[in-house]
Amino acid sequence: MTPILAGTTIAAVMQRAPVEQLEARMLIGHVTQLTRVQLITQAERAFSDAEATQLNTLFQRRVAGEPMAYLLGEREFFGLTFKVDPAVLIPRPDTELLVELALQHLPQDGRVLDMGTGSGAIAIAIAHTRRDAQVTALDVSESALLVAQSNAQNNQVEVEFLRSDWFTALAEQVAEQQFDLIVSNPPYIVADDRHLSEGDLRFEPIDALTDHADGLSALRIISKQAADYLSDDGWLLMEHGYDQAEAVRDLLKQDGYTEVQSWRDLANIERVSGGKKSRA
Missing domain, CATH: 3.40.50.150 (Vaccinia Virus protein VP39)
Incomplete structure (x- = not known):
């Protein structure tokens, strides 16, 4: 998996996320605290160093099979x-x-x-x-x-x-x-x-x-x-x-x-x- 670097945009990460698109959107929203609509309207927003590090970790854990509920920390x-x-x-x-x-x-x-x-x-x-x-x-x-x-x-x-x-x-x-x-x-x-x-x-x-x-x-x-x-x-x-x-x-x-x-x-x-x- 190619690491996500600080400065990479939401749109760019969505295009090459190593997980399913819905899961990628949920994980990115979790890291950035943006809603689904905001992820679309702010698609050119860049990730900070801390956000990139956190998202890399979450993607790695999900690729390893860890449940989304544990990654997000909640379930409905x-x-x-x-x-x-x-x-x-x-x-x-x-x-x-x-x-x-x-x-x-x-x-x-x-x-x-x-x-x-x-x-x-x-x-x-x-x-x-x-x-x-x-x-x-x-x-x-x-x-x-x-x-x-x-x-x-x-x-x-x-x-x-x-x-x-x-x-x-x-x-x-x-x-x-x-x-x-x-x-x-x-x-x-x-x-x-x-x-x-x-x-x-x-x-x-x-x-x-x-x-x-x-x-x-x-x-x-x-x-x-x-x-x-x-x-x-x-x-x-x-x-x-x-x-x-x-x-x-x-x-x-x-x-x-x-x-x-x-x-x-x-x-x-x-x-x-x-x-x-x-x-x-």
Whole structure:
């Protein structure tokens, strides 16, 4: 890749960028803080030394395959902007289904628990849409929680964040910690899945992608323990892999949930499964 030199114009860089044109425009806009329209109207604007250095680095990282979301430091999800870095998974459109279902199943003034919150995307999207809700989010990663807390502040919502290995932080207060809804997008990729070594997944936190086993370990834990923290008629909703719906429905049925079902995403894939806690 030929280095970009200070004094080179935006138009010249666009002509010979080593990445796709849309990505080049996004990266140049990120470096220069210019809008898409400004990049056109100021096409003859020259890069400074600092801008040229930064853009060279970004182009090199993108050519190496690093996700655009990490390069730009943010990703849009459910109409909101989230900061992301390699400590958290990149929010994906597929997961918006989980948020939509959560909003449908959440009663007025309800309490929600988000397990393995990562960037906080699910919890924050719910809290932003339903200002009446009380939202708690857990994650075992301190780095992820720092990102999530920043995102909650930037999106002006109140979410209680706790560091916890699944339900551990709540275990001593089971009676006081009752939720109307528990949601989770846990690690569910099988340990030897080839996708872990392809595309964006190569750069995302491995422990947030896979359980290093059959892909169902975290789903089993959540399904088995969630009922202790759900109020009567409360719902558990979990995102899972494209081929795991039947197995997850079986888990939910074995653990005593009722009205067990799966919902399909925009690609017509069964992406979320859930069930209701029966009354005692």
